[in-house]
Amino acid sequence: MSADLGTRPRHYARQIVALRSKEERRAALENVPAEWRDLVRTHVEIAWNHQKGGKA
Known part of the structure; x- marks a missing residue:
């Protein structure tokens, strides 16, 4: 994973x-x-819980 200037937290x-x-x-x-x-x-964590259909 490269830490280029265009990579943001969500990416x-x-x-x-x-x-x-x-x-x-x-x-x-x-x-x-x-x-x-x-x-x-x-x-x-939010994405993982969302995929599982659970709540954060």
Whole structure:
């Protein structure tokens, strides 16, 4: 995952949600810039819960 200037928190989240394994998702989250990591984690959790039909 590259940290180019055009990548925004939701883009990172979309890329992470598309990964197959939990280990891949955790590793990808570690590559997110530190200042966005919490926000991206929140986006991923919301997307994950939405896909499962659950509530955040």
